[in-house]
Amino acid sequence: MSLAISQCVYSQIQRYSLGRQKPRSFGEQVAIFAATRIFDVGLTVAAAVAAAAAGANAMGVPLTSDILRHAAVGGALKATAMAIAGLIMLAPQNAPLIVLMTLLGTSIGSNVVMVVAVANRIFGTAPNELIIAAVVASIPLSFCFVYYYGAFRVPITFTSIAFDVLGAYTFVKMAENLGHLICPARPALVAGAVFGTVFSFTTTLLGCCVIGKNRRVYISEYSGNGSVSGSAFSTCCGNRVHVSIQSTEYARGPGVSGSSNNFTNGTVFNSAHGVGIFWDPGSVNGGLLFNTYSTRDCTTTTGSSNITRLVMG
Structure with a gap:
């Protein structure tokens, strides 16, 4: 190989x-x-x-x-x-x-x-x-x-x-x-x-x-301060990644309660190309690579919150 x-x-x-x-x-x-x-x-x-x-x-x-x-x-x-x-x-x-x-x-x-x-x-x-x-x-x-x-x-x-x-x-x-x-x-x-x-x-x-096959990566993270869930689907070779993520952050503290929710949707466009020269097509390392990489984030994030803050005056 x-x-x-x-x-x-x-x-x-x-x-x-x-x-x-x-x-x-x-x-x-x-x-x-x-x-x-x-x-x-x-x-x-x-x-x-x-x-x-x-x-x-x-x-x-x-x-x-x-x-x-x-x-x-x-x-x-x-x-x-x-x-x-x-x-x-x-x-x-x-x-x-x-x-x-x-x-x-x-x-x-x-x-x-x-x-x-x-x-x-x-x-x-x-x-x-x-x-x-x-x-x-x-x-x-x-x-x-x-x-x-x-x-x-x-x-x-x-x-x-x-x-x-x-x-x-x-x-x-x-x-x-x-x-x-x-x-x-x-x-x-x-x-x-x-x-x-x-x-x-x-x-x-x-x-x-x-x-470089199409991939869907599921995201699921939970902690005491909130959670993140959703998925990212990449097209062939990862040139486009379609994102759909929901995050929840809990507001906690003296006199504060509630949560805020954010929804992120859209596409991230990637462009990565390169030309390499590899010595030895075996297992010994070697090579020279010239590449370029750029990314364009076309996602949008919308949010809503339900936070109550008690103020003593």
Whole structure:
């Protein structure tokens, strides 16, 4: 899962419950983490299988079950390496674990693991030329331009397709230059484009339908001095929040009794957009983000009171 999606899942879903308006327990955080990482592994496998099928078609070779199986194994290993690194970040860390996390969490580490495993399945060994090519190809694969939309900062990752195409091309050309021909450039470009399209489309859909989905937050607060109740409904990505809140404040004190009621209704308009550049679409932090944010409050508040004050004169 790209770092951009991971960060938004953590900040908007995993860490804090908007419905209950309080932080989630550690167990809940781990459960949400596990669910999103299982989703990530499945998505990476599907994207890798689709890329292998497209590459075989572009190369004009028969699509066999072995090709699909090798692609599935490679995708699963890459995504699992990222998931392990992310899981380690949730636990107390020591120096060896930090080193392991860094190794597995980077594109270089996960790509090398994937290439070594698949090469061993196909050739019975992992040629040095392929390992070197995997390291070099990890450079473009480590970058991802992300466009953020809405107050929930929903990430749109279609721009990463170009880096997947460039990474696939770099891998086959580097291996060829080192004397290990994998395939012509065109099938690699097609496979990279298909992988990037499947992965980017699905992760963007996740961002729009899960992170930036319509939300209704119920507000209910009671104290000795009054109460606040109502709800706030946000449209997709939080660009508009419709508010309907009633508050009651009790007037208490020597010679004073009664209460005042206020009703707040209307819409708050949010505008938040940004462009980010993230290094390493794994679990190691990194990135550069430029964003803008503005809000316009179009709510109105009306009130009534019933307060009695006794004045001794």
